[in-house]
Amino acid sequence: MRLHELPLRILERIGLAPQVWDGREIDIGHGTLRSVPSWGVSLLLHGFALLLLALLIQTGGAVAPERAFTSELSPPGELGDLTSLVEADRSGDPFTDLDDPNPPSMGFGPDDPLIKLSSQPEIPGLVAFAPEPAGPAPRSELSTSLMGAAPLPGLSMNIQAPFSGRSGIGRAELVRREGGTVHSEKAVEEGLAWIVRHQKADGSWVLNASETCQACPSQGTIVSQTGATGLALLPLLGAGYSHTVKSRHQAAVRRGLDWLRANQQENGDLHVGGNGISWLYSHAIASMALCEAYGLSRDPELREPALRAIRFIVEAQDPTTGGWRYRPGQAGDTSVFGWNIFALRSANLAGLEIPKRTLRGCTDYLNLAAADGKKVLYAYQPNQAASPVMTAEALVGRQILGWRRENPSLIKGAGRVAAHLEKSEDRNIYYWYYATQLLHNMRGKDWERWNPHVREALIRTQVRDDDCTNGSWDPSSPSQDRWGNAGGRLFQTSLSILTLEVYYRYLPLYRTADEAGMDETPTPPGGG
Structure with a gap:
């Protein structure tokens, strides 16, 4: 044309x-x-x-038809070409080029809707993690706290400001360049407003929103005050809302962090108000929140709580399999493993190094959880059948641990996930959350095809009503989410927002090292 x-x-x-x-x-x-x-x-x-x-903006935008999702990975040889049916759809909208390192040429004006939605103050960059009065500790000091520590291989330490895409004009630029829209950003902000409205008086959150709001239906069978508080804080932090910078959500973030700190045990454990099944799930989620809040703010009062939380994760790792499950030392499962390696990633981005033995254990676990000899597909636990959800989660772990984007097993695995998403009829926000990050990191045609589908599906299914549910995502409507009854409305809303924040929550995983002309993904410690 x-x-x-x-x-x-x-x-x-x-x-x-x-x-x-x-x-x-x-x-x-x-x-x-x-x-x-x-x-x-x-x-x-x-x-x-x-x-x-x-x-x-006036019409609410055209929305894609509801996505359909099934439950089995497509057999080998049926991946096909996922080139978009319409060329203009490849980048999510007609004015975004995902291959262009610069934002589109449409300039930002004072009335730009993306700027208005991203109007919180700029986040100060962590320039080479230099020690400052209110900044992260020097590398040498952190290394003495975690003996034998090292940066995660997939996260080049050339990252200068790992959270810089979360606020202001940087966030708006990334939204446009990476495939978001004004409507996806509006959905993020309305979802955050719902979360803040349902904060408890003590600063925490609960998974069953009806406990804090009679207008919300009772949803959520899992009990974990720590997990709920972490899930509430993560999307707020993901959108750049810090407890130290004045904004409409500053007080809510501060109160949530204060609650986590007040309830942290001396050994670093953050688990409060839940049963044993939720223990290491909730600790990992809350640890992510502490580490990201520290990385955003460089508040010295958060450094020690974040470091103690990471120490607890390190010590809770199963010494035999290298994984994590419900309780410290249990043989791992891939679901709990995913939350914990994400916590390690957040710590690393905030300037906290991770013991090398922990990274070797992570690689060992993924090797055990691989359901095939080429490490393309992954199971919930070792020696079980492959699962599409666990494959997406495990492959993001592989990316964090250092697999190259050109790794043949990673390419094949991501292709299998994309093919499964294409034909699936299940609503599963947990799956979408991990698969969206995996495909966004990989780029290419699979991402260009998946992004507008998941983005528009989430925009369209967000609750828009006059009551207190406005801005949330209902786990039971328009169809039942796979884990909605267990996680409840807060879980559903948090992961939906985090999925829509994929454009800016983390800077591109591979891009920094590519630009530096380095091999951004060396072989992970321990092989694999």
């Missing part, structure tokens, strides 16, 4: 191209546009983009 044909093609695609007016056929096509100079075409393109954005 030629440049001068693009506006017409887009108009025709969305049904706005005027073809008949007052009984007469109107030609607005090739001849007219060919006579326009190149600068005029450029002006027309940008003007049309702004017009389309305004129309989307």
Whole structure:
């Protein structure tokens, strides 16, 4: 398609191209546009983009049909070509090029809707983790706290400001470049408002929102005050809301962090208000929140609680399999493993190094959990059948531990996940959360196809009502989520927001080392 044909093609695609007016056929096509100079075409393109954005805001935007999800991985040889059916859909919308390292040329103005939605103050960058009065400790000091410590292989220490994409114009630029929209950002902010409305007076949250709000239905059978508080804080922190920077959610974040600190045990354990099954799940989630809050704020009062929480994870790792399960020292499962390696990743981004033996154990566990000899597919526990959900979760772990984006097993595994998502009929936000991160890290056609589907499905299914449920995601409607009855509305809402924050919550996993001309993903410690 030629440049001068693009506006017409887009108009025709969305049904706005005027073809008949007052009984007469109107030609607005090739001849007219060919006579326009190149600068005029450029002006027309940008003007049309702004017009389309305004129309989307006014109309609520076109939404994709509901995604369908099934339960089995597609057999080998059935992956197929996942090239988008419509070329303009490949990047999520007609004005975003995912292969372009720079944002689209549409400039930011004071009334830009993305800037308004991302208006919290800029987050100070962690420049090389330099020691400051209110900054992270020097590397040498951290290393003495965790003996034999090292950065995670998949996270190059050239990262200068690992959380810098979460606020202000940086967040808006990443939303546009990575495939988000004004509507996805609006959904994030409305979801965060629901979470803040349901905070308890003591600063914590509970999974069953009906305990704090009679207007919300009773949903959620799991009991974990720590897990709920971590799940509430993570999307707030993911959107750049810190407890030290003035914003509309500053007080809620501060009170939540204060509750975690007040209830942390001397050995670092954060588990409060739950049964044994939720123990290491909830500790890992809350540890992520402490580490990310420390990384965002460089508040020295958070460093020691974050470090103690990570020490507890290190000591709770099963020395035989290298995994984590419900209680310290248990043989691992891939679900609990995923939350704990994410906590280690958050700690590493905040400047806290991880013991090398812990990283070797992580690689050992993933090798055991692989359901095939080439380490493409993964099971819930070693020696079990492959699961698509666990495959997505395990492969993100592989990325964090250092597998190259070009690793053949990673490419095949991500392709299998993408193919499964394409045909699946299940609603499973836990799966979508991990699969979205996996495919976003990989980029390529699978991501370009999946992104608009999951983004629009989440936007469309967010509750929009006049009561207190507005802004949340209902785990039972429009269809039952796989884990919705157990996790409840807070779990559903938190993971939905985190999935929509994928564009900026973490800077691209592989990009930093690529730009530095380094091998960003050395072989993980312990092989594999």
